[in-house]
Amino acid sequence: MAMTEEPASKGDILLEEPFRVLFPVGAVGTLLGIVPWMSFALRWSEPPSSYSHGMLKIQCFEASFATGFLMTALPRFLETTPTRWWELFVSLCLALAVGFSLAVDSFHVGQWFYLALMGHVALFGLRRLRTRGDDPPPFFAFIPAGLIAALLGVATILSPIDGFTRLGENLVQQGVLLCFVLAIGSHLGPAYSMVTVDSQRRRHPPPIDGDDSCCSWRACCYRHSSSKRACDSWVPCTSASSVGSA
Numbered sequence: 001m002a003m004t005e006e007p008a009s010k011g012d013i014l015l016e017e018p019f020r021v022l023f024p025v026g027a028v029g030t031l032l033g034i035v036p037w038m039s040f041a042l043r044w045s046e047p048p049s050s051y052s053h054g055m056l057k058i059q060c061f062e063a064s065f066a067t068g069f070l071m072t073a074l075p076r077f078l079e080t081t082p083t084r085w086w087e088l089f090v091s092l093c094l095a096l097a098v099g100f101s102l103a104v105d106s107f108h109v110g111q112w113f114y115l116a117l118m119g120h121v122a123l124f125g126l127r128r129l130r131t132r133g134d135d136p137p138p139f140f141a142f143i144p145a146g147l148i149a150a151l152l153g154v155a156t157i158l159s160p161i162d163g164f165t166r167l168g169e170n171l172v173q174q175g176v177l178l179c180f181v182l183a184i185g186s187h188l189g190p191a192y193s194m195v196t197v198d199s200q201r202r203r204h205p206p207p208i209d210g211d212d213s214c215c216s217w218r219a220c221c222y223r224h225s226s227s228k229r230a231c232d233s234w235v236p237c238t239s240a241s242s243v244g245s246a
Contacts, residue, residue: 066176077137
């Protein structure tokens with residue numbers, strides 16, 4: 001009699017996919033940052049005068065979504081242990097603290113909580129890196145760059161440098177997000193391209209090696225995907241070089 005696997009509990013699912021907990025926090029924080037402007041557009045209130053609401057949109061969204069994604073993706077890419085309960089709990093508390101502090105105009109307190117959350121994420125990554133079963137994708141090198149930008153950004157927000165009054169703000173609002181997008185997008189883009197090629201292969205299976213239509217299929221594969229290496233590996237034609245260079 002075949003053994004059937006027991007379905008994972010809700011707790012195990014949350015530990016394997018922390019984004020289910022942290023993404024909603026970022027979404028709510030973003031909405032709280034937008035509400036004052038929506039109220040002003042509807043002429044229900046005066047324009048927001050606090051600087052914190054703008055940082056609430058960026059920092060709460062950025063910290064929650066980045067933390068949720070990294071705590072979900074890093075254990076899988078590194079083939080190591082998933083998130084532990086205390087790690088998820090600390091992340092959730094710090095993300096909520098960032099959002100609440102900025103929502104009540106405690107700007108400097110919010111910066112310290114944001115810095116603590118980024119430090120927590122950095123330590124999480126280092127622990128998984130030590131016990132990894134596989135190396136991370138090359139473009140994940142942008143993740144520590146983003147964390148460094150967060151550290152320097154908060155430091156210069158709390159202690160502004162003469163002549164560079166917006167440096168800290170730009171590092172947090174643009175530098176951190178840019179680094180995380182490069183790290184994640186540079187991997188997901190080619191991965192999605194491979195999925196596109198694979199679906200094309202299932203719809204139109206490659207012909208047998210030596211068939212005259214082989215090069216035609218390969219040319220179609222090139223047109224529908226940026227991954228020419230995948231096309232070459234799936235269709236071992238002898239005239240691959242002529243098609244690929246065309």
